[in-house]
Amino acid sequence: xxxxxxxxxxxxxxxxxxxxxLRTCSTQTLRTYRASTNDPGDLAISDVGxxxxxxxxxxxxxxxxxxxxxxxxxxxxxxxxxLWMCRRPYLEAxxxxxxxxxxxPSLNVVLWGKFGTGKSMTLFQLTHYAYSQGWVVLHxxxxxxxxxxxxxxxxxxxxxxxxxxxxxxxxxxxxxxxMNTPNWSKLSECKTERAYEWSKVETTAKGSPITDIVDxxxxxPHLATDCFGALVEELKRHASDSKxxxxxxxxxxxxxxxxxxxxxxxxxxxxxxxxxxNQQLVKFAHNDWSNGACVLVVDKKEFYPSHDLLVVPVDxxxxxxxxxxxxxxxxFIPIETTLxxxxxxxxxxxxxxxKRWITSDKGRSSDGxxxxxxxxxxxxxxxxxxxxxx
Amino acid sequence: xxxxxxxxxxxxxxxxxxxxxxxxxxxxFVSSRGDSSLAEKVIRWGTKEDFSEYDExxxxxxxxxxxxxxxxxxxxxxxxxxxxxxxxxxxxxxxxKKRTHIVIDSLARRTPRCDEMPTDQxxxxxxxxxxxxxxxxxxxxIRMGWQKKFSNRPPPDKIANLELVKIPNFLHxxxxxxxxxxxxxxxxxxxWPEELxxxxxxxxxxxxxxxxxxYVHAGTSLRDMRSRIVTLQxxxxxxKLDEHANDKLIRLAGHRYDETNDxxxxxxxxxxxxxxxxxxxxxxLTALYRESKKVEQWESLxxxxxxxxxxxxxxxxxxxxxxxxxxAAAALAxxxxxxxxxxxxxxxxxxxxxxxxxxxxxxxxxPVVERHSKAWEKYRNKPETVEDAREYGRSVRDLLGIPALQxxxxxSPPSS
Numbered sequence: 001x002x003x004x005x006x007x008x009x010x011x012x013x014x015x016x017x018x019x020x021x022l023r024t025c026s027t028q029t030l031r032t033y034r035a036s037t038n039d040p041g042d043l044a045i046s047d048v049g050x051x052x053x054x055x056x057x058x059x060x061x062x063x064x065x066x067x068x069x070x071x072x073x074x075x076x077x078x079x080x081x082x083l084w085m086c087r088r089p090y091l092e093a094x095x096x097x098x099x100x101x102x103x104x105p106s107l108n109v110v111l112w113g114k115f116g117t118g119k120s121m122t123l124f125q126l127t128h129y130a131y132s133q134g135w136v137v138l139h140x141x142x143x144x145x146x147x148x149x150x151x152x153x154x155x156x157x158x159x160x161x162x163x164x165x166x167x168x169x170x171x172x173x174x175x176x177x178x179m180n181t182p183n184w185s186k187l188s189e190c191k192t193e194r195a196y197e198w199s200k201v202e203t204t205a206k207g208s209p210i211t212d213i214v215d216x217x218x219x220x221p222h223l224a225t226d227c228f229g230a231l232v233e234e235l236k237r238h239a240s241d242s243k244x245x246x247x248x249x250x251x252x253x254x255x256x257x258x259x260x261x262x263x264x265x266x267x268x269x270x271x272x273x274x275x276x277x278n279q280q281l282v283k284f285a286h287n288d289w290s291n292g293a294c295v296l297v298v299d300k301k302e303f304y305p306s307h308d309l310l311v312v313p314v315d316x317x318x319x320x321x322x323x324x325x326x327x328x329x330x331x332f333i334p335i336e337t338t339l340x341x342x343x344x345x346x347x348x349x350x351x352x353x354x355k356r357w358i359t360s361d362k363g364r365s366s367d368g369x370x371x372x373x374x375x376x377x378x379x380x381x382x383x384x385x386x387x388x389x390x
Numbered sequence: 391x392x393x394x395x396x397x398x399x400x401x402x403x404x405x406x407x408x409x410x411x412x413x414x415x416x417x418x419f420v421s422s423r424g425d426s427s428l429a430e431k432v433i434r435w436g437t438k439e440d441f442s443e444y445d446e447x448x449x450x451x452x453x454x455x456x457x458x459x460x461x462x463x464x465x466x467x468x469x470x471x472x473x474x475x476x477x478x479x480x481x482x483x484x485x486x487k488k489r490t491h492i493v494i495d496s497l498a499r500r501t502p503r504c505d506e507m508p509t510d511q512x513x514x515x516x517x518x519x520x521x522x523x524x525x526x527x528x529x530x531x532i533r534m535g536w537q538k539k540f541s542n543r544p545p546p547d548k549i550a551n552l553e554l555v556k557i558p559n560f561l562h563x564x565x566x567x568x569x570x571x572x573x574x575x576x577x578x579x580x581x582w583p584e585e586l587x588x589x590x591x592x593x594x595x596x597x598x599x600x601x602x603x604x605y606v607h608a609g610t611s612l613r614d615m616r617s618r619i620v621t622l623q624x625x626x627x628x629x630k631l632d633e634h635a636n637d638k639l640i641r642l643a644g645h646r647y648d649e650t651n652d653x654x655x656x657x658x659x660x661x662x663x664x665x666x667x668x669x670x671x672x673x674x675l676t677a678l679y680r681e682s683k684k685v686e687q688w689e690s691l692x693x694x695x696x697x698x699x700x701x702x703x704x705x706x707x708x709x710x711x712x713x714x715x716x717x718a719a720a721a722l723a724x725x726x727x728x729x730x731x732x733x734x735x736x737x738x739x740x741x742x743x744x745x746x747x748x749x750x751x752x753x754x755x756x757p758v759v760e761r762h763s764k765a766w767e768k769y770r771n772k773p774e775t776v777e778d779a780r781e782y783g784r785s786v787r788d789l790l791g792i793p794a795l796q797x798x799x800x801x802s803p804p805s806s
Contacts, residue, residue, distance in 0.1 A: 092795050331762075
């Protein structure tokens with residue numbers, strides 16, 4: 001009798017401690033995996049591996065809901081919040097951006113790394129940082145959209161031989177407008193250097209606000225590419241004049257220097273530099289302006305499906321940019337994005353565990369955790385996908 | 391007198407022409423097989439009676455046919471007992487087993503020498519010179535040759551094996567043999583010169599290396615086609631060519647030139663004999679040498695893009711780098727307030743030492759810039775690796791004066 005009572009007592013005690021540990025685990029992890037602050041500018045090294053929240057207003061302006069991948073969107077819609085992990089590459093890039101000033105020529109930063117290690121995410125984080133610091137932001141979501149896409153094209157009237165991409169330019173300009181909503185008044189104060197004659201009918205007078213160029217491009221697609229080109233020049237000029245700090249972020253940026261699927265009149269495919277929009281974007285990489293930075297992400301998507309590890313095993317910047325691209329960007333600071341460290345992976349697991357992103361019991365066990373970590377090989381993308389499935 | 395066995399039978403034979411005698415017999419035989427002489431004989435043997443006379447008469451009777459012509463018996467096999475019959479008789483105890491193995495004969499034969507050789511014997515004394523294979527003298531359990539398919543027998547052993555005799559053997563060239571021969575010759579030799587132990591001394595005098603292989607076969611033929619292959623190797627710097635000729639030779643050689651050790655390797659095998667291949671290889675080397683010394687008209691079209699290596703000097707990167715440094719220097723010179731000076735830690739270190747109007751040479755001489763240009767050339771001219779990319783990143787940060795974050799960056803995933 002005594003033995004039975006003792007054994008049941010032990011069992012109850014054990015289960016009590018087990019549940020207790022789960023409860024304390026939950027609150028503990030909540031405390032441990034959140035960063036000290038949600039302000040992207042205040043994050044420090046001690047916040048590496050911790051999550052910080054992004055305000056919904058910022059997300060609306062920066063159009064991340066449209067620009068994030070399908071999987072990320074699903075996760076964010078399900079969990080109802082936007083928490084991003086602060087990782088080392090982000091802090092390194094912020095460190096570089098902190099050197100941006102009117103007396104220093106524009107900085108080129110190249111984000112490189114394996115598939116799924118957070119190149120695009122770091123880019124979003126940097127855009128958000130610049131936005132929160134009051135910079136003017138130009139985010140190019142995907143260069144492949146117009147190099148691989150088969151949208152309408154037009155031959156450039158401004159420079160013969162160049163190809164205009166009206167739809168892409170229009171989308172870029174409207175995105176620019178949305179991203180810089182808080183800065184719109186400041187941008188309106190910046191005036192154009194000269195008069196622009198877009199066509200026989202449409203013109204923009206000298207000394208008019210540069211926001212007029214943006215609006216012109218949005219409303220008249222066939223002039224959008226030329227408007228974008230003019231905007232590039234004006235932004236560079238005004239940034240150098242210390243009116244504002246400018247951050248240009250280009251995802252899949254190495255595609256600017258390679259090939260396209262755009263057919264010319266003689267049925268050959270045009271090289272990417274024949275597209276006027278690419279020519280204009282590349283102007284940001286030149287160091288003839290200051291008080292700004294140009295951040296590019298280089299990845300293998302230009303050459304092969306990015307997850308195909310067997311075909312192109314190289315993720316390094318020179319290989320992906322090519323010689324021409326390298327010459328254009330040099331000197332640039334290459335920042336490598338890496339796989340999760342143990343702390344980061346544990347933090348991510350704790351977050352998914354708390355938010356019930358991992359639903360099954362097996363996934364929520366300690367053995368399941370080990371399996372998830374190792375089968376995903378600490379790859380952030382793979383880890384998130386596995387947690388979603390499990 | 392003839393005696394017959396009284397054998398009962400159920401079968402009565404019809405008297406035939408040649409069998410008048412049988413009509414007198416009180417007995418009949420077992421079956422039609424009783425007609426055969428062999429069966430009769432076997433039965434008779436069983437009774438151990440002597441019927442030699444009867445056999446003789448029977449034989450005569452059978453030897454003459456109906457036409458009176460002698461019957462010439464077809465020789466099928468000798469008239470002796472088949473081994474099967476013999477074995478039967480032995481087994482049944484009728485005959486006694488023949489003793490085939492005669493011990494005295496065996497004893498008279500001597501055991502082969504190889505069975506009595508001690509393992510620590512002096513082999514060079516046993517086999518002093520090249521000789522054909524003698525199975526009795528070689529104490530090795532060698533087998534050589536092939537058996538018929540499906541016979542499941544091992545290869546034939548060495549005794550009376552012609553295959554072993556036909557092939558060349560090297561039993562006269564064992565390590566002990568060589569040792570003794572060398573010891574015998576040693577008093578006529580001098581020491582191998584120390585200088586010749588490595589290639590550093592003779593390399594300048596003997597830059598060309600020709601190599602080929604000989605192949606040893608233990609088959610029906612001693613020939614091997616691979617022995618015709620000739621490899622010629624020379625260090626291109628030993629050819630003492632000028633810069634243009636050196637570069638041209640390396641381009642003409644293609645994959646035959648190894649950058650890491652500056653060696654040109656020519657391998658020839660297109661001719662039938664080694665001599666021909668060697669001559670061809672020398673011809674190729676001569677052709678390369680002569681061609682590389684020539685300067686063609688179209689070589690004047692050479693541009694920066696045609697160089698085998700990218701150099702920092704004259705590159706777009708060089709102009710961009712110097713522009714950046716000049717602008718930073720200009721800004722630093724212009725700034726008079728403390729705020730700018732306070733940010734010195736994020737200013738390119740070289741900008742402090744350069745003037746905004748500095749010439750290219752002046753900037754290039756700065757140690758930081760020089761270091762960066764070397765790192766740049768290393769990065770651009772080597773096949774790119776992850777480590778090279780990181781190294782280059784560090785160099786650019788040094789140049790621009792933007793330090794990396796503190797703490798270590800982990801590059802590999804956790805192992806534990």
